[in-house]
Amino acid sequence: MKKKDYFKLFRIMFTLSAFTFGGGYVIVSLMKNEFVDRLKWIDEEEMLNLVAIAQSSPGAVAVNGSILVGYKVGGIPGAIVSIFGTILPPFIILSAISVGYNQFKENVYVGAFLKGMQPAIAAIIISVVIQLGLNIIKQKEVYFIIIMVLAFLVTYFMNVNIILVILSCAVLGGFYALYKQKKGVK
Amino acid sequence: MTLFALFLCFLQIGAFSFGGGLAALPLIQQQVVTLNNWMSMSEFTDLIAIAEMTPGPIAVNSATFVGIHLFGIKGAIVATLGCILPSILFVAALGFLYNKYKKHYLLEGVLAGLRPAVVAMILSAGISIFLIAVFGTELNSFNIYAIIIFLCALYFMAIKKVNPILVLLLSGIIGGGFYIFMGLPI
Numbered sequence: 001m002k003k004k005d006y007f008k009l010f011r012i013m014f015t016l017s018a019f020t021f022g023g024g025y026v027i028v029s030l031m032k033n034e035f036v037d038r039l040k041w042i043d044e045e046e047m048l049n050l051v052a053i054a055q056s057s058p059g060a061v062a063v064n065g066s067i068l069v070g071y072k073v074g075g076i077p078g079a080i081v082s083i084f085g086t087i088l089p090p091f092i093i094l095s096a097i098s099v100g101y102n103q104f105k106e107n108v109y110v111g112a113f114l115k116g117m118q119p120a121i122a123a124i125i126i127s128v129v130i131q132l133g134l135n136i137i138k139q140k141e142v143y144f145i146i147i148m149v150l151a152f153l154v155t156y157f158m159n160v161n162i163i164l165v166i167l168s169c170a171v172l173g174g175f176y177a178l179y180k181q182k183k184g185v186k
Numbered sequence: 187m188t189l190f191a192l193f194l195c196f197l198q199i200g201a202f203s204f205g206g207g208l209a210a211l212p213l214i215q216q217q218v219v220t221l222n223n224w225m226s227m228s229e230f231t232d233l234i235a236i237a238e239m240t241p242g243p244i245a246v247n248s249a250t251f252v253g254i255h256l257f258g259i260k261g262a263i264v265a266t267l268g269c270i271l272p273s274i275l276f277v278a279a280l281g282f283l284y285n286k287y288k289k290h291y292l293l294e295g296v297l298a299g300l301r302p303a304v305v306a307m308i309l310s311a312g313i314s315i316f317l318i319a320v321f322g323t324e325l326n327s328f329n330i331y332a333i334i335i336f337l338c339a340l341y342f343m344a345i346k347k348v349n350p351i352l353v354l355l356l357s358g359i360i361g362g363g364f365y366i367f368m369g370l371p372i
Contacts, residue, residue: 024243025308025312028308045301048300048301048304048305051304052297052303053277055304056300057273057277058202058203058276059200059269059273060203060210060243060244060246060273062242062243067273067281068277068281071278071281083274087242087270089241089242090241090243090246091246091262093240093242094236094250094254094262095250095259098251098255101236102232105232105235105236109362112363112372116361117354117362118319118332119320119332119357119361120353120354120361122312122319122336123336123337123353124339124354125308125309125312126340129305129308129312132305132308133305136301136302144299144302147303148305148306151302151307152309152310165306169300169302169303170296170299170300171296173296173297174295175295176299177292178292178295
């Protein structure tokens with residue numbers, strides 16, 4: 001990776017982090033949009049693998065995801081650049097706000113801005129998830145489509161712990177690979 | 187109360203918060219309010235409000251906020267480092283294994299099982315944010331403007347391929363401006 005690409009990586013991570021209201025899934029959606037669709041630095045399948053790893057590790061998904069994406073595109077320097085890009089915006093903003101946080105918390109313009117932005121956050125996540133879901137369906141492997149539907153039902157309607165969902169799906173995927181391997185050998 | 191204690195405290199928060207975001211809050215509360223008495227419960231409530239109103243992961247926001255509150259900027263740096271260190275170590279280890287064995291059929295199978303799960307979890311987060319935007323946090327009100335903003339944002343992002351961050355900002359400014367102009371509750 002060239003020097004100017006590291007700057008680009010830093011700038012992208014910084015911008016994404018500065019605008020990720022609404023948690024880790026937003027930044028993951030934005031990263032997919034930026035690195036997979038626009039820059040084509042990572043392919044979609046790899047991106048989903050990285051998100052799965054980020055999700056299975058402790059700590060903030062946004063930080064984990066940025067380390068993995070940074071490493072993927074630029075090795076260890078890329079990972080370091082990404083970490084700084086990701087943690088600097090919240091660091092600067094929170095440092096600034098902690099001086100006068102009551103004024104900030106009760107500011108009507110801040111409240112209105114956030115309220116106006118909230119539906120757009122949902123729109124980002126949903127537009128990314130539609131593409132991702134369609135690509136899983138297009139592979140025409142019923143087994144994985146069933147995993148997707150079941151995983152959705154248990155996380156959304158039954159509030160099952162995410163770690164449990166991840167572990168179960170990992171095991172289901174592993175068994176399926178073993179089964180296919182055995183069948184292939186015969 | 188020392189900088190080192192602060193570091194250890196956020197190291198634990200970073201190491202044991204799986205699933206990200208709101209899942210980390212009880213852990214932060216226990217460490218910062220109950221065990222160490224670094225903040226009162228009402229200060230902690232302020233912290234949650236601010237963390238939700240600002241971009242970035244809640245754990246990193248809390249680290250900066252609590253660190254500054256106790257020791258100024260150097261406290262913020264130490265707490266943030268403590269918070270992200272477990273992520274770096276864990277993700278580096280998993281990332282190493284992933285890069286080394288990703289061609290192995292069993293790991294390929296595990297990842298194939300995880301990808302649909304990731305899509306399902308992103309979808310679930312997107313729906314939750316959408317419902318909160320339209321029906322409020324208690325799901326007892328109805329906001330038609332949120333649906334309009336949602337549809338416009340989806341149109342510009344998914345069909346017109348406008349940069350999602352621009353869409354977020356414009357939704358905040360136009361949507362928020364509209365709420366203020368019409369004197370709607372915020």
